[in-house]
Amino acid sequence: MADHRLKPLSPLGHANPLTETVGPVTIAEITDTALASLATRIGHEDDVARLAAAAAIPLPGPGGHAQGAIWAAFWLGPQHWMIEAPFATHEDIAAVLRTSFAAAASVTEQTDAWARFDVTAPDLPAMFERLTAFDLRGAASGAATRTVIDHLGCYLIVRNPQTLTVLGPRSSAKSLHHALVTAARSAF
């Protein structure tokens, strides 16, 4: 992490990320992951695949999320991924990726564009069927999708059957969190 004197706030506006438990559901604000979008430049598809493999960055297909040792990624669109890495070691994730991919891809920092909530529950579909049109009951671990929750454009990542990541617009973190808590209370 850069050596500076500015203290971060979490998307919900606290010094430390918030974790809330509602019955069997845990909703945890996650701030320790850096994000950047990676978009292949025209004609560099093979280069990006090769460079990603060399850097141990998994690049999943449509609707997918893939986890590597350090890097993870989910699919945003054709030749377009969101790359994840630990914030503590990769705060300037865009600079790292630019070094790896040079002119083969366009890289944009996205870390603070999103509020991330990891939701853990034994029966996640019972809660999320009240939030999203995504067919969570029919989804396997490693699925990732764009969806709308309470008017907000979000990404969902199925980490495992009991853990789901919700990425929503950071400025609406409180509205999104409220929607999650309300659905959890309603479903359980």
Place this chain on the structure above:
Amino acid sequence: MTRIAGGQIDRSRTWAFTFDGLPYTGHPGDTLASALLANGVRLMGRSFKYHRPRGVIAAGSEEPNALVELRTGARREPNTRATVAELYDGLQAASQNRWPSLRFDAMAINDRLSPFFAAGFYYKTFMWPASFWEKVYEPIIRRAAGLGSLSGQDDPDSYDKGFLHCDLLVIGAGPAGLAAALTAGRAGARVILADEDFRMGGRLNAETHGVGGIAGADWAAQAVAELASLPSVRLMARTTVMGAMDHGIYAAVERVSDHLAEPAPHTPRQILWRIYSARAILATGAIERPIAFENNDRPGIMLAGALRAYANRWGVAAGDHVVVFTNNDDGLRTATDLSAKGLEVSVIDARNGDEVTGSAGSLGLKSITVRRANGRSEVLRVNALGVSGGWNPNLNIASNHRGRPVWNDAIAAFVPAPDSVSGLTCAGAVAGVMSTHAALATGAARAVAALAELGRSVTPMDVPEAEDAPVKITPKWYVQSGKGRAWIDPQNDVTVKDIRLAHQENFVSVEHLKRYTTLGMATDQGKTGNVLGLAIMAELTGKTIPETGTTMYRPPATPVALGALAGRSRGPEFKPVRHTPSHVWAAEQGAVFVEVGYWLRTQYLPRAGETTWRQSVDREVLQTRRSVGICDVTTLGKIDIQGTDAGAFLDRVYANTFSTLAIGRVRYGLMLREDGIVMDDGTTARMGADDYVMTTTTANAVPVFRHLEYCRQVLWPDLDVQLISTTEAWAQYSVAGPNARKLLQKLVDQDISDAAFPYMACGAITVCGGLRARLFRISFSGELAYEIAVPTRYGDAMIRALVEAGQEFDAVVYGTEALGVMRVEKGHVAGNELNGQSTALNMGLGKMVSVKKDAIGRVLSQREGLTAAGGLRLVGVRPVDPARSLTAGAHFLAMGAPATAAHDDGWLTSVVFSPHLGHSIALGYLKNGTARMGERLRAVNLLASTEVEVEIVSPHFIDPEGERLRG
């Protein structure tokens, strides 16, 4: 008491409830209707128009008569059908549309005046004088005619919305639906079985005949238990599928808590489900229809199938002297079942020429008049009459996509046309197959066929032995008798006479018939009466019933609470809120916030002693211009544009040129729509060779991004361009004023002197000892100004750092009001000028539309009508008398010209009080404005009744040479 043995109620528990304040008891498993009948209560309501005494007719959701107000206080719900209101301990219900009481309703005078209230009486009676309609006639009519009343209070309950997915949606859990669900569920298909009833089984619960050697209700219970054990099957009782939407999507309302006194904490009252199905089977059964005869609406006269449903399912005898009037064999079942329960029953079979011609009993049935085939009439003392005119398939949902039902002579009813809704098939009675065995068989077969279409081979369930009697019916719609009224649509008080009147007055099309008589327009949508009305009209016109046709069937199939449609989107949860990175800090300072789309922005920050917003805004403006001000501008849209063709891409989407912009520089850009009108404006910075950051207005952040994606993906997919929004990723602050550089230099780690970081420079920097940041030297206020961006998580710390660093300069944080004042003082266009009908030329920015290249909107911006000399041009405006205030929207008129559109010279777009100048100033669009500097005109606002003499001046009130911002 009229309880008899048997039924599917839990007699081990007794619940108390009230109706019109009187105490009664019932049992779990009762509906309000069955419980009232069990307590001997037949009179449950008054009719809509004539206030006729009415009792329950049906035993299901088709009930037109027994409408009550359920619950009290804020939870009071009017027009609730007693037949589907599940009883709970403590239930409170009241009759409606009566005064002062249900038994004595003064408004029943309407019944005596019925000759004046025939079909179309609104149109005929209240024609004159016209002014009386709203003030006199309508209030009287509304008071006299109507249903229940609203509580007038906010609904205290919550409603959810949700989304479900399945291979097969089965609508209705009668024999056909259960067979379909079992067939598909046993094969492991994802099945949703939805039924509006709280007990699944459909008519099996109301009949005595067996299935597979056991009672039908028991077979249904076993089937439901098996389905509940299958992991891929979801059973949804108390869930009404209310309509077929597009692409296999069905809307359904689940009544989660309506069977409770009030919902459990945090639990919704109802959920509106959007069900995505690969295939669907409609198994909604059939609805019995009556035969109309004179005075056929008295409490005690019911559908024959309902009469035996109450006896068989709820253990209720609606009367002990019962007559069944039928034209088909199914009516005979009622007689058989009730006789078996020891009731005295006789049958009037219309097929033998016998008819019921009338009834008597002021508040409930006491006797009927029967005309025998031999012409002899007799009066029978009865207290319950079951009427059966046949069964209509309950086909509403199958016709939601405009599929017109087809007539089936064998059952004398309409059945759904094949393929009326893509992906939907019908099974059981709704498909016109009326026996239990046929329902089971078609249910299983439809499930096999549906899954085969999905590529799954499934074995149908073994169809158990069950009743398989053919339909034997001789159509009979109404009984010809005297001059009395025979009801067709009891809820809206439509009679056979009304149909005749409509025919007489040439309203013969079914759509006209419906609207002229209001047939089928009540809350029950004419489920029991519509086909009668059509049949009578067919007879009058000499056409067949299928030639006469049906009206449209639209969702919802049964009434839906508005709360369910609203879901959580009400009150403060109506829409999400977007908070700026400085929000926490601003709230601590007591900022006043303003909604800008979803954003909450700081409007101004009052300080102690300031009593009006103007004092705060004036201070913020003056302090900024005198020293330095800070403003959160994060809400402006930010779009990252990268790729080797990014410059060429920008040249095509912007009217001016960007490919020549030097790295590390910013340029103001104007974006046009295809029709040449200005879409948006903003600055775009070139951060690297293939790396630009575009800024949009707050309002157009999403539309511009969408436009760019369209251009990239559709118009020019060959360009190497990648886009992504970064609006939320960066907290961005404007720092403006003569001391802006001094303030920022305390925080920025690099040299930002004018030489190192000149006007319109941009670049990556670090702040506060190493945090990555971006700096843009751009100005909206006209002052020496910068915009500094840091990762959003540091936005709160950054505003605090800026304020702290600014203390020595008496820095101020300003809001959107001061921002607006300063941009008008500087003559910058914003939303009021970017109004979707103005060109660059109108805005005085015509030279920005490059003619050296092509760009979206360039050609059409040169249209003759848009480029004519003398067109609207942006001007500045000041009042001749500085004490006068201007109002936005006022129109320019020449001195002495009449205030008419023909003399309109333009209008004031934006008006502010300039604390710098000490008077109102404005921007406006004025015809030939550039050539009219110094001219005096009138600014006339006819809405506000104001007229102010104004002088036309340059739109640049502050620093027209731009020396400050280059300082």
